[in-house]
Amino acid sequence: MSALAVAFEPVPRRGGRPAIAGLRESILRTAESVFALHSRLVQETLAEAIVAGQVRRVLGRRPT
Secondary structure (H helix, E strand, O other), X not given: OOHHHHHOOOOOOOOOOOOOOXXXXXXXXXXXXXXXXXXXXXXXXXXXXXXXXXXXXXXXXXXX
């Protein structure tokens, strides 16, 4: 078989369940909300630590 004939062979279908409509978008929406919550919690914890004087340098800045 030539290389051109091999390139046009159909890809075999994968077995298993058919795709669930909207699943990828649902996963991405959930991940976005989880990461947003995590980011907010990290910011709040960092702000509390700064107020309590437990953090001396934030983002490479020296305290003033």
